[in-house]
Amino acid sequence: MVSLEEQIKSIEDEIQRTPYNKATQHHLGKLKARLARLREEAETRRLKSGGGGRGYAVRKTGNATVGLVGLPSVGKSTLLNGITDAASRVGEYDFTTLGVIPGVLHHRGAKIQILDMPGLIQGAARGRGRGREVLSVARACDMILLMIDVFETNVEVLVEELRQGGLRLNVQPPDIVFTRARRGGLTVNSTVHLTKIDIETIADICREWGYLNGTLVVRDDITEDQLIASLAGNRVYMPSRVIVNKIDLVGEEYVRELRTKLAGWPLLPISAMRGTGLAQLKDDVYNALRFMRVYLKPQGSEADLSEPLIVKEASTVGMALDAIHRDWRRRFRYAKIWGPSAVFPGQRVGLDHGLRDSDVLTVVLRKR
Ligand SMILES: Nc1nc2c(ncn2[C@@H]2O[C@H](COP(=O)(O)OP(=O)(O)OP(=O)(O)O)[C@@H](O)[C@H]2O)c(=O)[nH]1
Ligand SMILES: [Mg+2]
Numbered sequence: 001m002v003s004l005e006e007q008i009k010s011i012e013d014e015i016q017r018t019p020y021n022k023a024t025q026h027h028l029g030k031l032k033a034r035l036a037r038l039r040e041e042a043e044t045r046r047l048k049s050g051g052g053g054r055g056y057a058v059r060k061t062g063n064a065t066v067g068l069v070g071l072p073s074v075g076k077s078t079l080l081n082g083i084t085d086a087a088s089r090v091g092e093y094d095f096t097t098l099g100v101i102p103g104v105l106h107h108r109g110a111k112i113q114i115l116d117m118p119g120l121i122q123g124a125a126r127g128r129g130r131g132r133e134v135l136s137v138a139r140a141c142d143m144i145l146l147m148i149d150v151f152e153t154n155v156e157v158l159v160e161e162l163r164q165g166g167l168r169l170n171v172q173p174p175d176i177v178f179t180r181a182r183r184g185g186l187t188v189n190s191t192v193h194l195t196k197i198d199i200e201t202i203a204d205i206c207r208e209w210g211y212l213n214g215t216l217v218v219r220d221d222i223t224e225d226q227l228i229a230s231l232a233g234n235r236v237y238m239p240s241r242v243i244v245n246k247i248d249l250v251g252e253e254y255v256r257e258l259r260t261k262l263a264g265w266p267l268l269p270i271s272a273m274r275g276t277g278l279a280q281l282k283d284d285v286y287n288a289l290r291f292m293r294v295y296l297k298p299q300g301s302e303a304d305l306s307e308p309l310i311v312k313e314a315s316t317v318g319m320a321l322d323a324i325h326r327d328w329r330r331r332f333r334y335a336k337i338w339g340p341s342a343v344f345p346g347q348r349v350g351l352d353h354g355l356r357d358s359d360v361l362t363v364v365l366r367k368r
Contacts, residue, residue, distance in 0.1 A: 004042050011035045026200065033205040036228045044234065062104055062111030063310045063323075064289045067138045069120050069158050070147030075245040076116045077101070079147070079272040083282060084114050099130070100137060107282045110291055110310040115141065120161060135165035139236050142312075143288055144169060146265075149246040153258060155265060169240035170266075174226040175219035178206075183213055190218040197224050206231065239288040244269045247276065292357040294320055297338070303360045311355065318351035321363065331365040 002010075015031050018024050070076050084103025101116040119134040138144065144167065146158045159169065186206055188199050205224065206216055209231045220226075229235045242262065247255055248271040255269050268284060270277035292315060293308035311320050317335045321328040329351065338345045340356035355361070 004038060004045070008035065008038050008042065011038065026204075029198075029201040029204045030208070032224070033201070033208040036205060036224065037208050040228060040232050040234075044232075061102075062113045063291065064110070064142040064312070065113045065115060065140065066105075066143045066145055066285060066289075067120075067141040068114055068116050068145045068147060069138070069162070070243075071121060071152060071154075071157075072118065074147050074149040074152060075272045076118065076147055079243070079245065079270070080114060080116045082272050082275060083278055100134065105282065105285070107286050109293070109308055110286060110289075112285060112289070114145075120158075132165075135162075135167075138162060138165060139167060141238065143238055143285065144240040145243055145285070146240060147243045147245060150244060150250045150254065150258070151246075153244070153262065155242055155262060166235050168235050168237045171237060173235070173237050174222045174230055176216065176222065176227065176230045177219075178211060178214055178216045178231075180211075180214040186212060187215045188218070189215065192219060192221050194218070195221055197222060197227065202227060241266050241268050241284055241288065243281065245272050247271050248274050292355060292359075294355055295358070295360045296324075297360050297362045299362055299364060303338075308358075309361075313357075315355050316351060317349060317353045317355060317361065317363075320355060320361065321351070324363075328363065328365060331368065333364045333366055335364065336362040 011031055011034055015028065015035065018028055018031075020028060068076050068080065080101065080103045084105045099117075099119045101118075103114050103116070105112040105114055115137065117134050117138060119130055120138060121131075144162065146155055146169075148155060148158075162169065186203055188202050188206070190199065194202075201224070202216065202218065205227055209228075211231070218227075222230075242265045244255070244258060244267055247269045258269075259267055266284075268277060268281050270281055272278075290313035291310050292313055294311055294315075295303045295305055295308050297303035309320060309323060311323055315323075317337075318329055318332075321332060332351060335349050335351075335353065337347050337349050337353065337355075337359055339359040341354060341359050
């Protein structure tokens with residue numbers, strides 16, 4: 001049997017040999033689509049081999065999990081000790097074998113789990129060390145903090161490693177929606193002017209991926225890579241910030257130059273050792289995670305406005321219940337809502353009701 005690598009090689013060769021003109025254009029498009037699928041398959045196999053594929057069991061705790069990634073000695077441990085409660089190391093058992101060190105940051109009522117992931121250095125995606133398992137932990141995070149120091153400012157090396165592991169930072173997934181049909185072939189519609197790929201090639205790639213009947217609607221000026229990633233469905237998208245540590249060692253001018261050099265990255269200059277910039281860092285992490293506060297009001301009494309329930313943006317009543325008690329969804333009868341998401345105060349709603357920031361919620365449960 002011809003191996004995947006050989007198939008890839010042979011298509012690459014054919015593309016090389018074929019001159020591009022009107023007569024060959026369509027054939028070339030098909031070849032490129034096939035090549036993309038085979039490469040994706042090879043990549044998926046690579047990620048799956050070596051244990052990473054089954055997904056590493058991450059004991060998540062708190063309202064969100066943030067991965068801290070950086071080269072050795074940039075100050076990850078110092079930062080973790082500076083902003084997290086080292087005593088509450090829930091889930092440590094899962095992580096120790098991977099060298100991942102968790103801590104919990106308490107900020108504005110939220111508990112944010114921060115994972116120091118020292119194993120994530122160059123070569124992780126190719127399985128160096130226990131890189132693939134660490135990458136699967138990173139994929140399960142809600143946000144990534146890339147940490148550099150003032151003298152070692154190579155952000156790209158970190159980003160590339162994560163990119164190869166299927167993580168996309170600070171970008172939205174492309175707006176591509178496929179609606180399957182039983183017959184009638186494939187229709188591709190675009191609401192924008194496509195400059196990087198043509199409709200014909202999109203259709204070819206879709207067919208190559210087994211999308212034979214239905215309508216594909218594209219609302220972004222997508223690239224071939226974005227289309228393929230979307231069809232493969234194996235990318236994870238999350239927010240990210242770049243922490244520049246050890247600013248105590250340089251002057252303000254130096255930091256300004258760094259900002260220019262790393263334009264395009266949201267920079268957070270800190271000194272983990274001195275504690276400079278940590279308050280801003282905590283706020284930025286909190287904001288990037290897009291939490292909402294929901295105030296619980298026991299039936300017949302006042303809402304507890306001092307201690308909100310922290311849930312993710314766009315959470316439903318059901319998701320809020322899951323955050324309170326694992327049994328509550330099962331015992332749910334109905335809920336009442338006051339505040340931004342309520343049509344009128346005290347509106348009766350179900351599990352699928354979408355919550356808004358600073359809603360007040362009363363939950364009525366069945367007796368046990
Ligand atoms: N000047 C200065 N030194 C710092 C700062 N933060 C950390 N360091 C020093 O940098 C060295 C490395 O810090 P660590 O926190 O151990 O770095 P790390 O990223 O956890 O390193 P690994 O665990 O080896 O990957 C230590 O000597 C720290 O004292 C800082 O803000 N300023
Ligand atoms: Mg360390």
